[in-house]
Amino acid sequence: MLNRRLKIAVKSLAFLIAVGLAWGVVYEQIGRWRDRARLPQIGRSVDIGGRTLNISCSGTGGPPIVFESGGAGPGLGWEPLQAEVAKFTQACWYDRAGEGWSDPGPFPRTSAAIANDLHELLKRAGVPPPYVYAGASIGGLNSRVYGGLYPKEVAGMVLIDSAHEDEPLRAPKFYLGRTAPRFLWRPLCAAFEAAAFVGLVRFAQSSTAQGKGPSQMARDEVIAALRQQPKSFVGNTSAGIVLPESYAEARSVARLGDYPLIVLTAGLSGDFRNAELNREAAAYQQVWIHEIQPKLARLSTRGYQIVVLNGTHTTIPEEVIINAIRQVVAEVRGGAASH
Numbered sequence: 001m002l003n004r005r006l007k008i009a010v011k012s013l014a015f016l017i018a019v020g021l022a023w024g025v026v027y028e029q030i031g032r033w034r035d036r037a038r039l040p041q042i043g044r045s046v047d048i049g050g051r052t053l054n055i056s057c058s059g060t061g062g063p064p065i066v067f068e069s070g071g072a073g074p075g076l077g078w079e080p081l082q083a084e085v086a087k088f089t090q091a092c093w094y095d096r097a098g099e100g101w102s103d104p105g106p107f108p109r110t111s112a113a114i115a116n117d118l119h120e121l122l123k124r125a126g127v128p129p130p131y132v133y134a135g136a137s138i139g140g141l142n143s144r145v146y147g148g149l150y151p152k153e154v155a156g157m158v159l160i161d162s163a164h165e166d167e168p169l170r171a172p173k174f175y176l177g178r179t180a181p182r183f184l185w186r187p188l189c190a191a192f193e194a195a196a197f198v199g200l201v202r203f204a205q206s207s208t209a210q211g212k213g214p215s216q217m218a219r220d221e222v223i224a225a226l227r228q229q230p231k232s233f234v235g236n237t238s239a240g241i242v243l244p245e246s247y248a249e250a251r252s253v254a255r256l257g258d259y260p261l262i263v264l265t266a267g268l269s270g271d272f273r274n275a276e277l278n279r280e281a282a283a284y285q286q287v288w289i290h291e292i293q294p295k296l297a298r299l300s301t302r303g304y305q306i307v308v309l310n311g312t313h314t315t316i317p318e319e320v321i322i323n324a325i326r327q328v329v330a331e332v333r334g335g336a337a338s339h
Contacts, residue, residue, distance in 0.1 A: 038217075039225055041101045042076060043094075044281045048120040054101035055094040055125050059086025063132045063155045063332050065325055066122070067093040070137025070160070072236040074100030074226045079219065081134075084322050089329055092127055094118065098235025100226050107189050109239040111246035115146040130155035132328050134321065137313065138163050138239075141250050144299070148253035156260040156328040157300075161313050161325070164292050165247040170279040174272075179244055189238045196230035205233070210227060253299070260331035261303035262324045265293040302331070 043056035056075070057064070065085050067078040075093035085091040096114055097105025130153050130216040135143030140162025145275060147154045164266070168176060180188055195201050205228050217225070226232060239246070267289065269281035289307055306324065308316050 016336075022202070028150055035225075035229060037224060042079075043101060044125075044324040045081075045101065046121055046125045048117060048124060050312070051097070051103040051105065053094060053097065053103070053117060053121045053179065055092060055121055055127075056082070056083060057090055057092040057125070057127060059088075059090045061089040062128070063130055063329065064090040064092055064127050065329070066118070066127075066131045066133050066135060067091070068118075068135035068139030068143050069093075069096070069099075069141045070135075070163075071225055072099075072232065073223060074232075076100060076219065076223055077161045081318055081321060083324055086320075088326060090127070092122075092125075094121060098231045098238075100232075104193075104231050104235060105258050107186060107238065108233060108245065110242050112149065112249045114142045114239075115149050118142075118146060119150055123171075129153035132156040132158070132325065132332060133151060134158045134160065135162060135327055136160040138246075138315075140296075141165075141246055144253050144296075145246070145249050147220065147250075147256045147299055151257060154256070154259065155332045156329055157223070157256065157262075158321065159263045159296055160313075160316055161264060161266045162293075162296055163250075165251045165298060166292050166295070168244070170284070170287055170292065172277075172284055174277060174280070175284070177243075179239060180241060183243050189234075192234045192237050193314045196234045201230035205230075220291065243279040256299040256303075258301040260328045261300040262328055263293055263297045263303065263305040264311075264316055264320060264324055265289055265307045266313050266316060267307050267309040268312045270312050270314070 041054065045054055054075075056079075059082075067075060067082065069075055069077060074095045076095075078093040082091045082093055084314055087142040094104035097103065097109065105113065114261070129150075132155055133143040133146065135157070136139070137160070140159040140166075143159065144158055144162075147157065192201070225282070266285075267315040269285040271276070272278055272281060294305055297305040306320075310319055311317060311320070
């Protein structure tokens, strides 16, 4: 009798799990359909070999500017800068795999994988090299790796408070996320992918601008909604898990040649609303300004650093970025280059 009851209990539990998983898959598919309806694509999809990436270009002339986003989020955040840069050259932003309107990409999502995706995207989208890269934070890391993999396709670079491989060694502990052992990288990424497929990621996140139509959503609301897509969560989590490998890939790029390179460095640390944390952050900011970021400028014989005194990691003024891009474009075109 006990064995019979146990078998019934096990079968019932298995049935409930199967029903829950099936419901979760349906829930996720409905959510994706709703995302497509309320977040109409900005840009165009380009097949890079069995999957598509989204890219948006405007303006004419060369060298084309390629914006590389920092951290999580779609390329749409560059749209205001794109509009200004497009006044003097072609300007393009794109969505990395899993971001915005791009399909997810295979494991691992390291800087090299991202650079290879972008190389194929630009080629198939008909954007002619050489390019000037404007890379912020982690996007700067990706831009450097691109320059190492495809040196003949890069004409110049603007690194906007760019990430650097020395950070894990020099930054305060509260700056750094926890890293998993290498043997767990693939299983963890697979677990997040499975959680997204059965709707767990979507269920756990609150909805942004729910009930608003596309015309009612401001750009910031659209960006926030795109970030909350399960594929975005999975892609960024996966990239974070393999970040040590991306640092190693960047470290292998010891030189970036002799093209114009401007390194924009934040002069201020952020406010962490804690006196001790702010003290540690301020001390590290001096290391960041005077020791780590100058290494980026030395990657090119024509590189130099600009410390943006009123800027933090997330608030480098747009005017400063645009002027730096304009300066690099002028140097590439053979214009005067006064530092």
